[in-house]
Amino acid sequence: xxxxxxxxxxxxxxxxxxxxxxxxxxxxxxxxxxxxxxxxxxxxxxxxxxxxxxxxxxxxxxxxxxxxxxxxxxxxxxxxxxxxxxxxxxxxxxxxxxxxxxxxxxxxxxxxxxxxxxxxxxx
Amino acid sequence: xxxxxxxxxxxxxxxxxxxxxxxxxxxxxxxxxxxxxxxxxxxxxxxxxxxxxxxxxxxxxxxxxxxxxxxxxxxxxxxxxxxxxxxxxxxxxxxxxxxxxxxxxxxxxxxxxxxxxxxxxxxxxxxxxxxxxxxxxxxxxxxxxxxxxxxxxxxxxxxxxxxxxxxxxxxxxxxxxxxxxxxxxxxxxxxxxxxxxxxxxxxxxxxxxxxxxxxxxxxxxxxxxxxxxxxxxxxxxxxxxxxxxxxxxxxxxxxxxxxxxxxxxxxxxxxxxxxxxxxxxxxxxxxxxxxxxxxxxxxxxxxxxxxxxxxxxxxxxxxxxxxxxxxxxxxxxxxxxxxxxxxxxxxxxxxxxxxxxxxxxxxxxxxxxxxxxxxxxxxxxxxxxxxxxxxxxxxxxxxxxxxxxxxxxxxxxxxxxxxxxxxxxxxxxxxxxxxxxxxxxxxxxxxxxxxxxxxxxxxxxxxxxxxxxxxxxxxxxxxxxx
Numbered sequence: 001x002x003x004x005x006x007x008x009x010x011x012x013x014x015x016x017x018x019x020x021x022x023x024x025x026x027x028x029x030x031x032x033x034x035x036x037x038x039x040x041x042x043x044x045x046x047x048x049x050x051x052x053x054x055x056x057x058x059x060x061x062x063x064x065x066x067x068x069x070x071x072x073x074x075x076x077x078x079x080x081x082x083x084x085x086x087x088x089x090x091x092x093x094x095x096x097x098x099x100x101x102x103x104x105x106x107x108x109x110x111x112x113x114x115x116x117x118x119x120x121x122x123x
Numbered sequence: 124x125x126x127x128x129x130x131x132x133x134x135x136x137x138x139x140x141x142x143x144x145x146x147x148x149x150x151x152x153x154x155x156x157x158x159x160x161x162x163x164x165x166x167x168x169x170x171x172x173x174x175x176x177x178x179x180x181x182x183x184x185x186x187x188x189x190x191x192x193x194x195x196x197x198x199x200x201x202x203x204x205x206x207x208x209x210x211x212x213x214x215x216x217x218x219x220x221x222x223x224x225x226x227x228x229x230x231x232x233x234x235x236x237x238x239x240x241x242x243x244x245x246x247x248x249x250x251x252x253x254x255x256x257x258x259x260x261x262x263x264x265x266x267x268x269x270x271x272x273x274x275x276x277x278x279x280x281x282x283x284x285x286x287x288x289x290x291x292x293x294x295x296x297x298x299x300x301x302x303x304x305x306x307x308x309x310x311x312x313x314x315x316x317x318x319x320x321x322x323x324x325x326x327x328x329x330x331x332x333x334x335x336x337x338x339x340x341x342x343x344x345x346x347x348x349x350x351x352x353x354x355x356x357x358x359x360x361x362x363x364x365x366x367x368x369x370x371x372x373x374x375x376x377x378x379x380x381x382x383x384x385x386x387x388x389x390x391x392x393x394x395x396x397x398x399x400x401x402x403x404x405x406x407x408x409x410x411x412x413x414x415x416x417x418x419x420x421x422x423x424x425x426x427x428x429x430x431x432x433x434x435x436x437x438x439x440x441x442x443x444x445x446x447x448x449x450x451x452x453x454x455x456x457x458x459x460x461x462x463x464x465x466x467x468x469x470x471x472x473x474x475x476x477x478x479x480x481x482x483x484x485x486x487x488x489x490x491x492x493x494x495x496x497x498x499x500x501x502x503x504x505x506x507x508x509x510x511x512x513x514x515x516x517x518x519x520x521x522x523x524x525x526x527x528x529x530x531x532x533x534x535x536x537x538x539x540x541x542x543x544x545x546x547x548x549x550x551x552x553x554x555x556x557x558x559x560x561x562x563x564x565x566x567x568x569x570x571x572x573x574x575x576x577x578x579x580x581x582x583x584x585x586x587x588x589x590x591x592x593x594x595x596x597x598x599x600x601x602x603x604x605x
Binding site: 095098099106109110112113115116117 | 125127137141144145147148149
């Protein structure tokens with residue numbers, strides 16, 4: 001019973017050991033860093049002074065690109081299992097091929113639409 | 124395995140959506156006139172094809188399955204598709220009046236409305252919990268956007284947020300119910316769930332799941348006590364989106380409710396009849412009384428919608444084929460009369476109008492055509508013979524008397540009288556002399572004229588000669604109750 005958890009215990013020990021070891025090693029060997037206010041500031045990608053005021057407006061172009069990314073991300077997620085079963089299911093007819101083709105076609109149409117509407121202009 | 128030929132109607136709508144989307148990406152602005160009319164014509168052609176059987180059903184009692192039994196086409200599903208296609212065509216035509224075909228976002232709005240209509244078409248065919256939920260969400264997600272469409276208008280945004288929050292809550296309740304039903308029945312398929320309902324009707328998990336399903340759908344059809352979102356969402360939404368809410372989303376709720384009550388959970392009918400009847404009576408009275416003090420046409424129509432939901436719930440509380448057929452007839456009458464009212468509203472004011480009742484003053488003088496449409500639509504909603512609304516109410520009350528008792532029938536009559544009063548308030552406002560500040564009216568275009576004429580003709584035809592649709596409705600009800 002308790003032996004079943006040995007693996008988790010080992011993982012825990014390794015994680016603590018690795019993090020602690022790295023921190024200890026750098027504390028012992030590295031040069032003392034110079035600090036300044038800019039270095040101590042919390043960092044967030046793309047946003048200056050992220051912690052200053054939470055109610056800021058930020059550019060919609062990030063959001064658009066995120067949405068487009070998720071679209072194609074989901075497409076890949078869907079393509080992988082399709083590719084795995086493709087060889088077996090194509091024996092039973094072309095439905096699986098046509099189905100994926102129409103799915104990709106719909107995505108492509110949406111992509112063309114987004115492109116024409118200037119979603120990729122980055123302005 | 125999926126047989127695409129069974130899905131031909133749905134695939135055609137998907138094709139239409141892609142065509143509008145790509146057309147919007149490439150077409151020049153000047154070439155966009157008549158897009159609304161073209162899309163609506165395509166939808167109506169599809170509706171005619173569906174009404175003729177769409178080449179899928181060999182006869183009225185046949186059942187065709189696909190997608191591993193998750194998608195069913197029978198006479199009931201085909202009727203739902205006809206209804207959804209016609210209602211979508213109405214919404215598209217309204218959009219081509221306000222905001223208009225050259226307004227930015229017109230094509231996107233049409234695509235979303237087509238998506239909502241597509242959701243209802245699939246929902247009519249849903250034969251397992253997955254297709255049920257996915258099609259319901261397809262409708263809901265499009266509607267969240269459509270309700271908040273005028274994003275520069277705080278009222279529209281407020282409506283959108285309220286609808287989104289309530290809708291997400293209802294979806295969560297629905298999903299929880301589905302999870303419990305799945306856990307109790309061990310399958311997503313409606314057929315197997317029906318067997319489980321027949322053999323294990325004492326399972327508390329199944330009953331709890333069923334109750335949660337009913338609560339989630341109660342939100343969709345704005346049944347008391349899940350109706351609170353309705354007036355706010357209607358008031359803020361642009362009129363075409365309001366039309367999509369009440370001509371597509373609400374009927375879809377009733378369609379799947381009928382499928383659940385009369386097919387999947389039919390073995391429990393002695394158990395659900397009472398609660399559904401009580402909810403119907405409460406909804407009816409709430410809608411009939413709540414609208415009395417309204418001074419805004421959109422809020423008033425929301426309460427009117429609640430009261431109509433009460434009527435249809437009472438029809439469903441009669442566990443007979445006549446109950447289903449009466450509900451379907453009532454839905455059709457509602458589509459025709461509410462469609463007329465929405466068309467008159469779209470014609471009488473531009474985008475962003477508030478539709479306070481006093482803004483309607485002088486409509487009878489400024490545009491007799493629109494005032495006539497409004498009048499006919501309101502009389503249809505109120506149930507004045509010989510319009511279709513009258514026979515709808517008559518059929519429902521007849522079912523209620525024989526199945527639920529005189530008390531419920533009295534509630535139905537009381538609610539109907541209350542709502543008739545506030546329809547007459549609107550009529551009075553529209554026929555009163557013009558006050559200062561009433562907005563001017565743009566000339567009524569050809570497509571709007573054609574739409575009002577078609578809806579008015581339908582309202583009269585279905586009302587004066589119910590036999591013209593009764594056979595089809597009866598077949599649909601027979602297909603549902605097997």
